[in-house]
Amino acid sequence: MPTPKGKEKELTDPPFEKDEKEELEEIRKRMDVMLKYEEDLAILQSKLDMLSHDVEYLTFHSPSLLRAQSKVKQDPLEAARSNDGEQEINRLKSGTQNLLHHNGTGDITSDKRLEWNAKNWCVFFGIVITAGVGIIFEEIVRQGNKKSDADIPTSEEVKEKIKKMVFMRANENENDFWKDVAQFAEENKLNLADMVYFTQYIQSTFPLTEQFLWNKLQDKTDIVNLLKNEYRKENSITALFILLPTITYNNSPLPRCIAASCAQLAMSDLANALDN
Incomplete structure (x- = not known):
C-alpha cells in the first residue's frame, strides 16, 4: 500500500531534526566563544600578573627609599x-x-674631567684611544698613589x-x-x-x-x-x-x-x- 506523500516526508525528515541541529550548532558556537574568552582571560591574567609584579617592584624601590641611599642609615x-x-x-x-x-x-663632572684628561694624555704620548683608556689611565694613577677604588661610584x-x-x-x-x-x-x-x-x-x-x-x-x-x-x-x-x-x-x-x-x-x- 503506497505511503501518502505527507507521511513520507514526516518519516524521512522528522520535524524536530532541524531544530536539534540548530541547537547543537548554537551550543558549538557558544563553546567556541567561551574557549576564546578563556584564552583571552588567561592572556589578560598573565598581563595583570606582570603588571602586579612591576607595581610591587616599583613600590619596593620607592623614590623616597632610593633618595635615602646617600645618607648613613639610623633606624x-x-x-x-x-x-x-x-x-x-x-x-x-x-x-x-x-x-x-x-x-x-x-660626581659626573669629575668623571668627565678624568676621562678628558686621560684621553689627552694618551694623545700626547701617541697612544691609540680606546673605550677603556680612561679606566686604564685612572687605574695607573691610583696604583701610583696607592689608592683603592673606594671612591669610584x-x-x-x-x-x-x-x-x-x-x-x-x-x-x-x-x-x-x-x-x-x-x-x-x-x-x-x-x-x-x-x-x-x-x-x-x-x-x-x-x-x-x-x-x-x-x-x-x-x-x-x-x-x-x-x-x-x-x-x-x-x-x-x-x-x-x-x-x-x-x-x-x-x-x-x-x-x-x-x-x-x-x-x-x-x-x-x-x-x-x-x-x-
Missing part, C-alpha cells in the same frame, strides 16, 4: 642603654658617610642588579639571605665600597619592626671588629657574610637591618683603611 628603633663606645661608632659612621656620598651622588648597572637581587630574596631566612648576598658579591666582583652601598640598601628595605636595644654601643663596635677580623683572615667579603648570620646578641640572631648596619660599618672602615 629609629635601634637604641642603647649606655652610650659607652659612642665615639667609635660616630667615627665609623663618618667614614661610611664619605663612601655613600660617592656612591649616592657620583658603584655603576647604575650594578645598583640595579642589587635592587633586583634584594627583591627576589626578600622572604628568605637569614642564613640563606646572607649566603646569597655573599655569592652575589663574588659573582659580580663587588668591592668593599659596592658592598657599603649594598648594605645601605638592605637597611632601607628591611627596617626594624620592633625596638632593638644594645646594652651599650661598644657591643656593636665589638661585632664590627669581629667582622673586620674575619674579612682580614682571607681578604674575603664572602667570609664576612658567611659569618654574619651566625652572630647572636642576647641569645637571638641579629635582625637583618642590624646585621646589615654592622657589616656596613666594618666594610667602610676596611675600605677607608686602604687609603691611609
